[in-house]
Amino acid sequence: MARRKKLYEGKAKVLYEGPEPGTLVQYFKDDATAFNAEKKDVIEGKGVLNNRLSEFFMTGLTQIGIPNHFLKRLNMREQLIRQVEIVPLEVIVRNFAAGTMAKRLGMEEGTALPRPIVEFSYKDDSLGDPLVPEEYIIAFGWASQQELDDIVSMALRVNDWMSGVMYGVGIKLIDFKIEIGRVWEGDFARLIVADEISPDSCRLWDMETGQKLDKDVFRRDLGNLRDAYTEVARRLGVMPTNVTHPPSKPTLIN
Numbered sequence: 001m002a003r004r005k006k007l008y009e010g011k012a013k014v015l016y017e018g019p020e021p022g023t024l025v026q027y028f029k030d031d032a033t034a035f036n037a038e039k040k041d042v043i044e045g046k047g048v049l050n051n052r053l054s055e056f057f058m059t060g061l062t063q064i065g066i067p068n069h070f071l072k073r074l075n076m077r078e079q080l081i082r083q084v085e086i087v088p089l090e091v092i093v094r095n096f097a098a099g100t101m102a103k104r105l106g107m108e109e110g111t112a113l114p115r116p117i118v119e120f121s122y123k124d125d126s127l128g129d130p131l132v133p134e135e136y137i138i139a140f141g142w143a144s145q146q147e148l149d150d151i152v153s154m155a156l157r158v159n160d161w162m163s164g165v166m167y168g169v170g171i172k173l174i175d176f177k178i179e180i181g182r183v184w185e186g187d188f189a190r191l192i193v194a195d196e197i198s199p200d201s202c203r204l205w206d207m208e209t210g211q212k213l214d215k216d217v218f219r220r221d222l223g224n225l226r227d228a229y230t231e232v233a234r235r236l237g238v239m240p241t242n243v244t245h246p247p248s249k250p251t252l253i254n
């Protein structure tokens with residue numbers, strides 16, 4: 001196969017030049033990082049699962065009319081996506097207190113919020129993605145007021161749909177992060193959901209037991225991350241059938 005030009009390598013994904021102008025190939029790595037890459041590991045099979053799960057969520061968004069970058073899955077680890085100009089914000093939607101919000105406000109994790117809360121972090125690893133108020137976003141020109149209004153309503157629609165889908169498989173959507181990109185059509189920029197949606201970027205708790213099925217398993221050393229993601233994929237019916245993970249210990253066959 002011809003060598004593709006690597007355009008960007010992030011913590012969990014690599015972006016390559018796509019086959020057509022305006023497209024990219026997004027490759028999902030097995031690398032897991034937390035706390036701004038202070039904690040790192042390689043979780044065999046994570047990239048395969050996230051490729052499938054992101055495909056599942058993005059395809060669902062397309063079906064309910066929320067535009068996003070996903071075009072098609074190419075293979076186990078790669079998908080074809082639309083090239084966007086990324087808005088330098090992490091858009092976080094919270095339904096229940098957890099993570100940095102629980103810590104900042106001294107709330108017990110899992111406390112239901114009075115309504116979904118949308119917050120923004122400025123995407124800059126060297127600063128640790130600081131939480132920023134809307135005023136900064138407008139003043140520094142990271143997005144216009146109109147774009148910000150559109151981003152909030154898009155994020156809330158994603159939240160409603162994702163919450164329902166996860167509820168249907170016995171999982172509570174605690175919070176999640178999305179990224180938004182601009183696609184230019186002449187002078188007009190259209191906003192679409194970009195990056196990925198996977199258990200790397202969501203908090204997912206089992207409805208009955210409260211068991212964590214997301215990246216907190218890795219962040220907090222709560223068990224096997226691949227098993228948690230596999231469970232999410234299994235419940236959503238998107239379990240890759242042709243992947244065999246090596247058994248973690250010898251298995252006795254009678």
Ligand code: C5P
Binds near residue numbers: 092176200
């Ligand atoms: O850490 P925090 O509580 O702010 O995270 C809120 C949500 O955003 C979590 O689901 C987390 O996985 C996600 N997130 C992310 N990437 C970041 C920061 C947060 O996917 N850089």
